[in-house]
Amino acid sequence: MSKRTAAKKIKPVPSARVKTDTKTTKTEHNSTATTARQWQLLTQLERSRWRGTHHIHEQLRLSGFDVSLRTIQRDLNALSSRFPIEKNNANPQGWRWKEDAPVQSLPHMSLSQAVAFNMVEANLAQLLPPAILEELFPWFDLARRQLKDSKVAHTWLDRVRIEPATQPLIAPKICRKCKDAIYEAIFYGRQITASYTRRNRDNAGVYALNPLAIVQRGVVIYVLATRVDDAEALIRTFALHRFTAVTVEDIDAVIPADFDLSSYLDGGGMGFVHPLFRDRPDRGKDTKVKLVFNGGAGSSLTESRLSEDQEVIEDEDNNTQTITATVNLTSQLVWWLRGFGKKLSHIEPEILAQAVHQDDSRL
Numbered sequence: 001m002s003k004r005t006a007a008k009k010i011k012p013v014p015s016a017r018v019k020t021d022t023k024t025t026k027t028e029h030n031s032t033a034t035t036a037r038q039w040q041l042l043t044q045l046e047r048s049r050w051r052g053t054h055h056i057h058e059q060l061r062l063s064g065f066d067v068s069l070r071t072i073q074r075d076l077n078a079l080s081s082r083f084p085i086e087k088n089n090a091n092p093q094g095w096r097w098k099e100d101a102p103v104q105s106l107p108h109m110s111l112s113q114a115v116a117f118n119m120v121e122a123n124l125a126q127l128l129p130p131a132i133l134e135e136l137f138p139w140f141d142l143a144r145r146q147l148k149d150s151k152v153a154h155t156w157l158d159r160v161r162i163e164p165a166t167q168p169l170i171a172p173k174i175c176r177k178c179k180d181a182i183y184e185a186i187f188y189g190r191q192i193t194a195s196y197t198r199r200n201r202d203n204a205g206v207y208a209l210n211p212l213a214i215v216q217r218g219v220v221i222y223v224l225a226t227r228v229d230d231a232e233a234l235i236r237t238f239a240l241h242r243f244t245a246v247t248v249e250d251i252d253a254v255i256p257a258d259f260d261l262s263s264y265l266d267g268g269g270m271g272f273v274h275p276l277f278r279d280r281p282d283r284g285k286d287t288k289v290k291l292v293f294n295g296g297a298g299s300s301l302t303e304s305r306l307s308e309d310q311e312v313i314e315d316e317d318n319n320t321q322t323i324t325a326t327v328n329l330t331s332q333l334v335w336w337l338r339g340f341g342k343k344l345s346h347i348e349p350e351i352l353a354q355a356v357h358q359d360d361s362r363l
Contacts (some may be wrong), residue, residue, distance in 0.1 A: 008307065009263050016093065017306070022276055027327055028091060029318075032178075033121070036065075037060065037065045037075065037249065038075050038078075038079060038274075038275070040060060040063055040065065040087075041056060041072065041075055041076065041079070042079065043185065044056045044059050044060070045085060045095055045096055045097050046096055046097065046335060047096065047097040047098075047099065047101060049096060050088055050090070050094030050095065050096050051094055051095055051096060052090075052093065052094050053069060053072055053073055053076070053092055053093055053094075053095070054069065056072055056076075056094055056095070057072045058071065059071045073093075076095055076287055082102075083100065084097060084098040084101035085097055085101075086098050087314070099250060107348075109139075109143060109146050110270070111142070111146065111147070114143040114144075114146035114147050115143075115147070116143075117136075117139050117140055117142075117143035117326075118140075118143050118147060119160070119162075121137075121140045121143070123138075123162055125177075126221070127214065127221070128178045128181035128183075128214060129186065129187040130183055130184060132187075133224060141217070144159045145182070147245060151336075154206070155168075166218065169218060169219050170229075171219035172219070172220065173241060174221070174241045175241075175243055175245075175246075177246070178194070178240070178243040178244065178246040179240060179243075180243065180245035181222075181247065181248050182211055182214075182223055182240070182243065182246055183214070184210045184248055185211050185246075185248045185253065186214060187215065187257070188248075188337055189252055189253050190248050190249055190250070190251065190252065190253055191208060191209065191210055191211075191228060191248075191249040191251045191252070191253050191254075192208075192209050192211055192246050192247060192248055192249060193207070193208050193209075193246070193247045194204065194206070194207050194209060194243055194245065194246045194247070195243065195244045195245040195251060196238060196242055196243050196244070197242045197244060198240075198242070199242070204244050204245075207227060208227065208228035208229065208249075209223075209225040209226070209227060209228065209238075210224065210225055210226045210228060210233075210253040210254045211223055211224070211225045211229075211261060212224045212225055212235065212255060212256075212257065212261075214240075214259045215261075215265070215270065217270070220239060220240075220241070221239075221240040222237050222238065222239055222240065222270065223237075223238040223239075223240055223243075224236070224238075224261075224264070224269070224270075225238060226256065226350075227346070228252070228254070233254070233256050235256070235259070235264065235269065236344075237269075237270050267329055276351055276355045276358075277351065277355070279328045280351075284317035284326075284328055284329025284330070285328050285329075286326055286328065287327060287328065287329050287349065287352075288325075288326050289306075289324065289325055289326075289327055289329075289347070289348060289349065290322065290323070290324050290346070290347070290348040290351060291322070291323045291324075291325075291344060291346070291348075292320055292322050292323075292344070292345050292346035292347075292349055293320060293321045293323070293343055293345070294319065294320055294338065294343050294344075294345050295319055295322075295343060296319070296321065297343035297344065298312075298321040298323055299321070301321075301323055305325070306323070306325035306327055307325040307326045307327055309325065309326050310323060310324065310325040311323070311324045311325075329351075329352055329355075333352075334352075334355045334356055335347065337352075337356045338356055345355075
């Protein structure tokens with residue numbers, strides 16, 4: 001076979017095929033660019049504020065999208081048929097996410113939302129069950145990324161704090177696995193088997209528990225639970241940091257039929273009721289109190305009220321404030337009233353006055 005004959009058998013790629021591939025590649029490139037542009041366009045919209053098309057156009061140009069204002073307008077009209085966005089009748093026209101737009105529709109997080117998630121992560125994460133906390137991690141991460149390059153948001157965060165109303169204390173160390181297991185048990189309504197060291201004890205005891213609720217008091221987190229072997233189903237309090245091992249059982253927890261966390265706490269659970277009030281039939285719940293303050297010491301209560309039915313009587317001649325309100329007689333109330341010292345000149349009922357003045361060397 002001659003070299004000339006062999007050369008004839010080599011078939012070149014048809015020019016039409018080359019043109020077709022080039023056209024396909026170009027189309028795919030244009031489609032990708034359009035998707036990127038429209039996605040960036042959606043991130044410019046907010047739920048609570050109208051964004052004008054000229055502003056959106058300028059922001060896209062700054063992001064590297066060299067398109068006309070008319071293209072932006074066409075994009076917005078096309079996207080409105082698939083996404084919950086709306087326009088107004090202003091001139092120039094404005095666009096925004098609809099008020100009822102599902103959160104999963106939003107491709108970004110506003111600065112105010114990012115700040116809110118940042119504060120939730122900093123202050124409430126330890127109270128959230130792992131099942132919920134894990135679902136929030138992407139939102140926390142998105143909030144951090146949203147705030148990372150925002151000088152305004154960082155400045156705002158540096159000027160906001162949540163400070164306790166009492167003496168700040170360092171929270172005790174908690175076994176992370178124990179906490180996660182207990183939160184999981186409460187979330188799914190399961191019994192637990194736990195190793196727990198009681199106060200002033202060296203050795204841990206093993207308990208089978210029906211966990212009922214989580215209550216944070218100051219920096220200490222408590223678990224309310226009943227013992228499985230307790231026929232009376234007495235609700236007991238366990239400090240979360242004293243658990244050393246916890247196993248979640250595949251057994252439904254037995255919840256007392258009449259258990260309600262709010263009622264339990266209002267009724268004096270966890271020692272919230274002062275000892276002087278425990279013998280009262282109502283245990284100090286919903287008690288009408290009368291407090292007389294000297295020199296405007298009770299002025300703050302005119303803004304932060306003790307109760308919805310609170311009434312204030314100003315006596316300018318005697319420079320006093322008389323405040324009446326319906327409250328629960330708790331240990332917190334007693335210690336709070338003691339903080340006013342001699343600026344609190346009169347207290348009713350008498351049993352509350354006794355509790356406030358008892359063992360108070362300042363009076």
